Amino acid sequence: MSSLEHSTEEPSSAVTNVISDGLFLNAVIQGRDITVQLPREIIPALEGLPPGSASFSGRKEELHELTHSLAPGGKAIPLLISGLPGVGKTEIALQIAGNAKRNPGWFTGGALFTDMQGYDEARYVTAEQSLADLLRALAIPPEHIPNGLEERSRLFRATLAAYANQGRRILLIIDNASSIDQVQPLLPSDAVNAVMITSRDNLDLNARRHSLKVLPSTASVDLLQSMLKNTNGVHDTRVEEDTDTAKEIARLCGNLPLALQICGALLADFPGRPLTSMKQSLSRAHSRLGHLERDTRTVTAAFDVSYQRLTEDQARLFRLIPINPGVDVSSGAVARLAAIEESAADRLLQDLARMHLVEPGDTWGRWRLHDLIRIYADGLGRECSVDDQRDRALDRLLDHYVHGAHAASSYLTPNLTPSHYFRRQIDAIRWLQAERANLVLTVGLAVKASRYEASCALASKLAAFLQQYRYADDLLAVTYTAITAANRAGNKLLEDEAVNNFQKALAQLKSLEDVIKGLITAASIFSESGDLRNEAATLNQVGNALGFAGRLEEAATFLTASAELYRESKDRALEGLALASLGEILSSAGKTDEAVDAYSDSLELLQQTGDFHGMGLVLGNLGLARQQMNQPAEALHAFRSALVTFQEIGSRSEEGKTLNNLGMTLRELGKYREAITCYSRSIAIARETNDHSLEGSSLVDLGVCLRSISRPEEAIDAFCGAARAFENAGDTQSQGRALHSEGVTFTQLERYREAVDAYSEAERAFRVIGDGAGEGMSLSNRGATLRSWGRFSESVEVLTTAVHFLSQAGGTELAAPAILQLGGSLATAGRSEEAAQVLARAAEVFARAGDRLEEAKALLARGMALRSLGRFDEAAIELSRIIPVFREEGDNGRANVARMHLADILKGSPGTG
Numbered sequence: 001m002s003s004l005e006h007s008t009e010e011p012s013s014a015v016t017n018v019i020s021d022g023l024f025l026n027a028v029i030q031g032r033d034i035t036v037q038l039p040r041e042i043i044p045a046l047e048g049l050p051p052g053s054a055s056f057s058g059r060k061e062e063l064h065e066l067t068h069s070l071a072p073g074g075k076a077i078p079l080l081i082s083g084l085p086g087v088g089k090t091e092i093a094l095q096i097a098g099n100a101k102r103n104p105g106w107f108t109g110g111a112l113f114t115d116m117q118g119y120d121e122a123r124y125v126t127a128e129q130s131l132a133d134l135l136r137a138l139a140i141p142p143e144h145i146p147n148g149l150e151e152r153s154r155l156f157r158a159t160l161a162a163y164a165n166q167g168r169r170i171l172l173i174i175d176n177a178s179s180i181d182q183v184q185p186l187l188p189s190d191a192v193n194a195v196m197i198t199s200r201d202n203l204d205l206n207a208r209r210h211s212l213k214v215l216p217s218t219a220s221v222d223l224l225q226s227m228l229k230n231t232n233g234v235h236d237t238r239v240e241e242d243t244d245t246a247k248e249i250a251r252l253c254g255n256l257p258l259a260l261q262i263c264g265a266l267l268a269d270f271p272g273r274p275l276t277s278m279k280q281s282l283s284r285a286h287s288r289l290g291h292l293e294r295d296t297r298t299v300t301a302a303f304d305v306s307y308q309r310l311t312e313d314q315a316r317l318f319r320l321i322p323i324n325p326g327v328d329v330s331s332g333a334v335a336r337l338a339a340i341e342e343s344a345a346d347r348l349l350q351d352l353a354r355m356h357l358v359e360p361g362d363t364w365g366r367w368r369l370h371d372l373i374r375i376y377a378d379g380l381g382r383e384c385s386v387d388d389q390r391d392r393a394l395d396r397l398l399d400h401y402v403h404g405a406h407a408a409s410s411y412l413t414p415n416l417t418p419s420h421y422f423r424r425q426i427d428a429i430r431w432l433q434a435e436r437a438n439l440v441l442t443v444g445l446a447v448k449a450s451r452y453e454a455s456c457a458l459a460s461k462l463a464a465f466l467q468q469y470r471y472a473d474d475l476l477a478v479t480y481t482a483i484t485a486a487n488r489a490g491n492k493l494l495e496d497e498a499v500n501n502f503q504k505a506l507a508q509l510k511s512l513e514d515v516i517k518g519l520i521t522a523a524s525i526f527s528e529s530g531d532l533r534n535e536a537a538t539l540n541q542v543g544n545a546l547g548f549a550g551r552l553e554e555a556a557t558f559l560t561a562s563a564e565l566y567r568e569s570k571d572r573a574l575e576g577l578a579l580a581s582l583g584e585i586l587s588s589a590g591k592t593d594e595a596v597d598a599y600s601d602s603l604e605l606l607q608q609t610g611d612f613h614g615m616g617l618v619l620g621n622l623g624l625a626r627q628q629m630n631q632p633a634e635a636l637h638a639f640r641s642a643l644v645t646f647q648e649i650g651s652r653s654e655e656g657k658t659l660n661n662l663g664m665t666l667r668e669l670g671k672y673r674e675a676i677t678c679y680s681r682s683i684a685i686a687r688e689t690n691d692h693s694l695e696g697s698s699l700v701d702l703g704v705c706l707r708s709i710s711r712p713e714e715a716i717d718a719f720c721g722a723a724r725a726f727e728n729a730g731d732t733q734s735q736g737r738a739l740h741s742e743g744v745t746f747t748q749l750e751r752y753r754e755a756v757d758a759y760s761e762a763e764r765a766f767r768v769i770g771d772g773a774g775e776g777m778s779l780s781n782r783g784a785t786l787r788s789w790g791r792f793s794e795s796v797e798v799l800t801t802a803v804h805f806l807s808q809a810g811g812t813e814l815a816a817p818a819i820l821q822l823g824g825s826l827a828t829a830g831r832s833e834e835a836a837q838v839l840a841r842a843a844e845v846f847a848r849a850g851d852r853l854e855e856a857k858a859l860l861a862r863g864m865a866l867r868s869l870g871r872f873d874e875a876a877i878e879l880s881r882i883i884p885v886f887r888e889e890g891d892n893g894r895a896n897v898a899r900m901h902l903a904d905i906l907k908g909s910p911g912t913g
Contacts, residue, residue, distance in 0.1 A: 059095075070194045079194075085258070110168075111171040119178050119200065150185075172194070195207075238271075310352075314348055322369065408429070409461045409465060490696075540581065697734070756789070775805050776806035779799070823858065852888075860882055876906065
C-alpha cells in the first residue's frame, strides 16, 4: 500500500512526491511507498466552483436534505442527482456545494468541479482527461501527472486520501456524466471525501440516488419574478401584477427550470413586454418549443442531446408514445402502439426511464412524459410518421382501447357473456378505472383522426361503466363527442345510440338545465379569475349544449360571447372555430345571412392561423348555407374552394364528402353530367377509405340525378348499391330510405312487382329500428303501387295500415297524403261511399295545415266519388270550390279535369268519374 505522510519541512505551493523503491516508466510513477507533501494553504483551484444562480428558487426541503447528506462523520457515499434535461441538476448541485462549504469544518480542503460534457459528442471529456485537470487543480506538477487512466486514478485517489488524512476534506462535483466509465475512475477510495454526480441517466453506481423533479408552480413563478428583478431591478413588477398569467406561463413551460429561465431572459430583454404576450407565444403546443430559445440556449437542443443517444428501437418507441392522448399510458398500450410484445415494451420503457425521457407513473406498469418532452417527441413522430407507420400505430391503439372497453363492458351489461379478456369482474373494473382518462380522451382523438366509427364504438362501450359509476361529466363528454362522430360519418343509427346515451348522462345530471347552469357557473368562476380562454371555452360548451337542445337563439348568444372572449384573449384560432359553430347554429335557425357573415369571419381567422382543415369544413358549411339561400353559383364556389383545400392537405374523407355536396349543387344547376362525375369520384374515395356511409349517400344522390335525366335503370343500380353500403355501415334507417327510392324508380318504370318488393324490404328495415314514420311512408307507396298494378283490395289493406303507422308516428298531418291515397284506392275499388268519407277527412287535414293545393286534390277526388254515388249537388259544390284554387296554384291540368266533371254534372250526365 502507498504510505502518504504530511511533510514537516517548509511547504512550497505544490505537492511533491518522495519515491522509495519505485519504478519510472516514462512519466508514469509507480511505487511501493509514496510521500505526498501537501500545501499548507488551500489552493485557489479548490475554491473555483462555478457560481450558482442568484434566481434559484424552490427546492428548500430538497436542498436542506441533500446538503446534510454531505455532512462529515460516517462513511461518505457518493450522491447521484439525476433528472430530465433542463430540470436543474447542475444548479442544485452548485447550491448544495455552496451551502455545504458555508458550514464550518465540513470541507476545509475545498471543492473540485469537473464538467464531463457527457452528452456532447464534440466536447466529451474522458475520465483520463478529467483526472489530468483535477490533478493539476490539486497542484500536482504537470511532469508528475502520469499517462494512462489507471495510473492517474491511482494518484488522484492517493492525493485525496492524503487530504482526508490531514483533516482537509474535499467535495468533488462530477457534473453532466453520461456513463460509469466517466465517473468510476474519479471516485475517491477513502470514504471521507464527498462526491456529487449529476447525470440525465440513472448510472449503475454504488451511490445514493436522488431523482430531481420539476419545480412546484409557486416556485416557478418565484423564479420568473426573481429573474426579472435581478436583471431589471425591483421596479420590474410584471409578475406581481399578473400572477395568474405567470402561473399559466409556468404551466406552459411544464415548470421546467431551463424553459422558465429562457422565458425569464426573454421577458427581461424587453421590460415593456406584457406577460400575456409570452403566454400567447407559448399557447400553441406545436410551436411552443420554437419560442423557448434565446441565443444558443434552447429547450429543443437540450432534448436533442438525449434523443441522439437512443437506439433505433428506443427512438421509435419514444416517438410513438405521444399518440396516446392521456397523461399516462400502460405498458400494454405502448406495446400495441409499437406492435411489439409487452415484455419488450417494458424493457424499452425502463431504458427511457433510466434516461429520464419517460417517468414511471403512480403504479407500476404505467408511464408518462413531461409536457415539453411530449411535444418534442410528438414533433419527431410527425416528422417520421411514414417510417414509423404512425397511422397504423394509431389504429392499433384505437383497437386496443375499443377491444378492452368491449371486453370490460361485458361484465357490466346484463345478458352478455363475460369476456375471457379479463379473468374476473374486478379486473375489468380496475382496468376501466385505470384507463378512464385515456378512454375518454381517445373518443375525441378518434374524431380528430376521422376514425368516426371507432369513436362511436368506444363511446358506446364506455357508456355502461360511466353511467353505473356516476361519471356523469365524462359520460356527457363522450356521448356528445360520439354524436359529432356519428354525424360526420353520416350514420343515423350510431347517432341515435349516442343521443340515447347523451340523454342518460343528462338524466344523471337531473336535466339539461342543470348542465347548462353548471357550465354557466364554471364560466363565471373563470371570469372572476381572469381566465378568458377557459371562460370562452365553457361558454362555447353552453352554446353547443343549447344548440343540441334546439334552443337556437340562446345558443347563438352564448357562442357570440365565446367568440368575443377569444378575440379579447387574442386567440384567433379558437375564435375562428367559435364563429364556425355560431354559423352552424344560425344556419339551423334559418338566419342564413347572419350564418354566412359568421362563416366568412371564421374563414379569415382560420386562414391567418393556418387551420386548413377547419377552413375546409367552414367552406363546406358556407356552401350549404348558400344552397339554403338558393344561391347555387355561390354554393358552387364555396364547395370547390373546400374541395381544393381538402385535396391540398390530403384529407380524402372530407374530399369525398365535399364532392358529394358539389354534385348536389351541380344537379340543381342542371349540370347533370358534371354532377355525375362528382358523385362517381365521391363513391370511389368512399370505397378507397372504406367509408360505407359516404358511399351510400353518394350513391343515393347519384340515383336521384340519373332518374332526373331519364336513366332509371342506372338509377336503380345506384339505389341498390346504396342499400348495400348502408347495410355495411350498420345504418339501417338510411338503408331503408335507399330501398324506398329504389321502389319509387321501379314504379316509374311500371315494374310493379319489383317496386312492391323494394318497398317491402324498406318496411322491414324501418321496422327493425322502430321508425314508424319510415315504415308508414313505404307502406303508403306500396299501397299506391298496388293500385296502379290493379290489385285494389291489397292496396286498400296496405294503405289502411300506412295511415295507422303515420298517424301514430306524427299525427294526422303526417298521415294526410296516405289518407288521400287510401281514398283514391277505395274509389278505384268501387267503395265510393267509404272513399268520400276518407277523402273528406284528408281535405280537412290539409285545410288545417294550410295546404290549399293538396286540399283541392282531395276535394277533386271526393267530388268524383260523390258523382259516382249520384250525389250531384254535393259533387258540384266541391268541384266549383276547387277550380279557382287549381288556377291560382298553376295546376291547370286538374283545373280542367274539375271543370269537365262539373260541366257534365250541370248537363245532367251521370258519369262515373
